[in-house]
Amino acid sequence: MTSFRTLDDADVKGKRVLLRVDLNVPTEGGRVTDATRIERALPTINEIARKGGKVILLSHFGRPKGARVEEESLRQVIPALEHHLKRKIAFAEDCVGDAAASVVAALKDGDVALLENTRFHKGEEKNDPAFAEELAKNGDIFVNDAFSAAHRAHASTEGIAHKLPTYAGRAMQAELKALAQALAEPERPVMAIVGGAKVSTKLELLGNLVEKVDSLVIGGGMANTFLAAQGKSVGKSLCEHDLAGKAREILAKAEKTGCVIVLPVDATVAQKFEAHAPSHIVSVDHVGESDMILDVGPKTIAHVESLLAKTKTLLWNGPFGAFELPPFDEGTNAVAQTAARLTVEGKLVSIAGGGDTVAALNQAHAAQEFSYVSTAGGAFLEWLEGKTLPGVAALTAS
Secondary structure (H helix, E strand, O other), rough: OOOOHHHHHHHOOOOEEEEEEEOOOOOOEEEOOOHHHHHHHHHHHHHHHHOOOOOEEEOOOOOOOOOOOOOHHHHHHHHHHHEEEEEEEEOEEOHHHHHHHHHHOOOOOOOOOOOOOHOHHHHHHHOOOHHHHHOOOOOOEEEEOOOOHHOOOOOOHHHHHHHHOOEEEEHHHHHHHHHHHHOOOOOOEEEEEEEOOOOOOOHHHHHHHHHOOOEEOHHHHHHHHHHOOOOOOOOOOOOOHHHHHHHHHHHHHHHHHHEEEEEOOOEEEEEOOOOOOOEEEEOOOOOOOOOOEEEEEEHHHHHHHHHHOOOEEEEEOOOOOOOOOOOOOHHHHHHHHHHHHHHHHOEEEEEEEHHHHHHHHHHHHHHHOOEEEEOOOOHHHHHOOOOOOOHHHHHHHH
16 A cells, blocks of 8 residues: 555644645534434544644534535534544634635644635635645644545645645545555455446446456346346336446456456336335245335355455445335345455455445444445545546655
């Protein structure tokens, strides 16, 4: 894995440490409803504070498009942040200029401050060097702990890294280590499970994975496109028939690279897309005209589980079916629980990521047992697609 500097290499005592975190958390009525991203940032914040650094938090929130939008102020995150940090934090009404400078100047060693939403400035998303310079004025060193924003070449993720000595925070370090373990330096055999609704959003991902993994299990709505490409009827199921040619190209590429593609052999079908709709199991060769495929069937589950038992590294992105609606969560739940058990037994390294994936694994009560679960969506996918992430590249260039 490409080397980058971490907090182990940084002398933070008495320094102003600009720490890029991801506080773009879900809220309702001005209250944080999921603090996962806050929790991921705690080890780095606490370590810098404990070592006598002045912690100055930078983050975006929402999509204010370069204008001050009070509903998207980071002020609403403060109560949750203080609750989890178990300390008071200072807040600056802006992330640059006098408002930020005065708050930073008042910090003592070990104090924590939060600066206002970086996206209140047009220079953030444009990665304007002048704006990055203004951000950098408030710090002596820069620590990036926001992998989930690393696929954006923004001033607070990429631009600032060229202005100050730059280091990876602990969450960033853990994410990069886990991803390297999954694809760059994996223990083989490697299995990837890729699900979700559409093939069109994951063409690059599938194309990259067939060159890297030993087996690729395709589930969710996207499996229907592959089944249709093989000439099977999928009834009224979600299916991108216009991408049948692309699906066949991926199947052919997999054959050349020696990657085994695993598609459903049976399915749970229903006439309606709703919870507890009457359903039954059919072979994928016998899907009726009015059937909707909403989950994989027991034979498919058993086959995937038997392959998992021989697998050393698992990479998971996307559910097998409409997991939000019982009983169409059974495939995802069963495989997730098997992967979790194998991980606990020390037989499997399991790495998962993507919004729906995290929700599905949490629902299956399996997330805690996985080796690593990424909270990043776009950045996780782009990394799996083999793309260079600007925020990560900036860590190695500094």
